Amino acid sequence: MEVIEQVSVIRERTQALRCNGKRIGFVPTMGALHEGHLQLLRASAQENDITVCSIFVNPTQFNNPDDYKLYPRTMEEDIAQLKTVGCDILFAPQAVDVYVQQPLMQFSFGALETVMEGEHRPGHFNGVATIVGKLFHFVQPHKAYFGQKDLQQVAIVKQLVQTLSFDLELVRYPTIREADGLAMSSRNTRLDAAQRQTATALYKALQLAKSQLGQKPLYSIKATVEAYLTDKDQVKLEYFEIADPDTLQPLAVVEAGQEVALCIAAFVGPVRLIDNILVNLNGV
Numbered sequence: 675m676e677v678i679e680q681v682s683v684i685r686e687r688t689q690a691l692r693c694n695g696k697r698i699g700f701v702p703t704m705g706a707l708h709e710g711h712l713q714l715l716r717a718s719a720q721e722n723d724i725t726v727c728s729i730f731v732n733p734t735q736f737n738n739p740d741d742y743k744l745y746p747r748t749m750e751e752d753i754a755q756l757k758t759v760g761c762d763i764l765f766a767p768q769a770v771d772v773y774v775q776q777p778l779m780q781f782s783f784g785a786l787e788t789v790m791e792g793e794h795r796p797g798h799f800n801g802v803a804t805i806v807g808k809l810f811h812f813v814q815p816h817k818a819y820f821g822q823k824d825l826q827q828v829a830i831v832k833q834l835v836q837t838l839s840f841d842l843e844l845v846r847y848p849t850i851r852e853a854d855g856l857a858m859s860s861r862n863t864r865l866d867a868a869q870r871q872t873a874t875a876l877y878k879a880l881q882l883a884k885s886q887l888g889q890k891p892l893y894s895i896k897a898t899v900e901a902y903l904t905d906k907d908q909v910k911l912e913y914f915e916i917a918d919p920d921t922l923q924p925l926a927v928v929e930a931g932q933e934v935a936l937c938i939a940a941f942v943g944p945v946r947l948i949d950n951i952l953v954n955l956n957g958v
C-alpha cells in the first residue's frame with residue numbers, strides 16, 4: 675500500500691490512474707479504523723480497480739474543541755488494518771496542505787442543515803461539505819463510500835455532488851454493529867467499561883420506537899423514548915426524531931408503505947454518539 679501525504683502527489687497519482695482506465699473507489703475517514711470502515715473498504719476493493727482511503731481528522735467540522743482534541747488517532751494500527759482489506763493508497767494529508775486558502779466557502783443546504791446534526795452541531799456540515807468537496811477534487815473517484823450511521827451526512831454529500839456536478843457514484847453502506855447492537859464508531863473507544871455497557875441504550879431505544887411504529891402516535895413514541903433514556907445513568911438525550919429518510923425532515927404522521935428513519939443522538943458520559951435505523955412501514 676502506498677501512503678501519500680501531499681495534495682499535489684495524490685492529484686497526480688489519481689489523474690494518471692484515471693488516464694490508464696482504472697476505476698477508483700474512495701472511502702473518506704477520520705481514522706481510528708474499525709470493522710465499519712473495513713467493510714466499506716472491502717466493498718470498494720471488490721467493486722473498483724483501485725481503492726483509496728483518506729485519514730484526516732478534519733478540524734473545520736468539529737463544533738466542540740474537546741471533541742477535536744480527544745478524537746482517537748491511531749495511525750500505525752490503521753495502516754496495518756488497511757493492508758488487510760485491499761486498500762491501494764492511503765491519503766493522509768496535513769491540515770496546512772489542505773487548507774491553504776481562507777476563509778472557507780459557505781454552503782447552504784437549506785432545510786437539510788437545520789435539523790438534527792445540523793441544528794445541534796453549528797457549522798458541522800459546512801466543514802464536512804468543504805472537506806468532502808476538496809477530497810473529491812484531490813482523489814477524483816468514480817465511486818465514493820459513506821456509512822448509513824451518518825445518515826444526514828450522506829444526504830448532505832448527495833446534495834453536494836448534485837450541486838457541484840461531481841461525476842461520481844455515491845454508495846450508502848449499512849451500519850455495522852457490535853454484537854450487542856451498538857453502532858461501531860471511533861468515538862466508542864473513549865467510553866469506559868460502564869459507559870460502553872450503557873451505550874447500548876441508544877440502539878435499544880431505536881428498537882423500542884420501531885416496535886411502537888404503527889401502533890401509537892409519533893408524539894407518544896417520542897415520549898416513550900425520552901422516558902426510557904431519562905432513566906439511564908450517564909445518558910443525556912440530545913434528540914430523537916422520526917424523519918423522512920431522504921429530506922431528514924421530522925414527520926408528524928406516518929403512512930402505510932412509507933420508509934422512515936429513526937434517528938438519535940445522545941451523550942453517554944462525555945462522548946456524543948449518534949445512531950439511526952430505517953424502517954419500512956409495510957402493512958401499517
Ligand SMILES: Nc1ncnc2c1ncn2[C@@H]1O[C@H](COP(=O)(O)OP(=O)(O)OP(=O)(O)O)[C@@H](O)[C@H]1O
Binds near residue numbers: 702711714848861
Ligand atoms: N458502524 C459503521 N458502519 C458503517 N459505516 C460506518 C460506521 N461507522 C462509521 N462509518 C462510516 O465510515 C466513514 C468514516 O467515518 P468516521 O471516520 O467519522 O468514523 P466513525 O466511526 O463514524 O467515527 P465517529 O462517529 O466517532 O466520528 C463515514 O462514512 C461513516 O459513516
Ligand SMILES: CC(C)(CO)[C@@H](O)C(=O)[O-]
Binds near residue numbers: 704
Ligand atoms: C466524511 C468525513 C471523512 C469528512 O471528514 C467524516 O465526516 C466522516 O468520517 O464521517
Ligand code: BAL
Binds near residue numbers: 735736824827
Ligand atoms: N462520523 C461523522 C463525523 C463527525 O462526527 O464529525
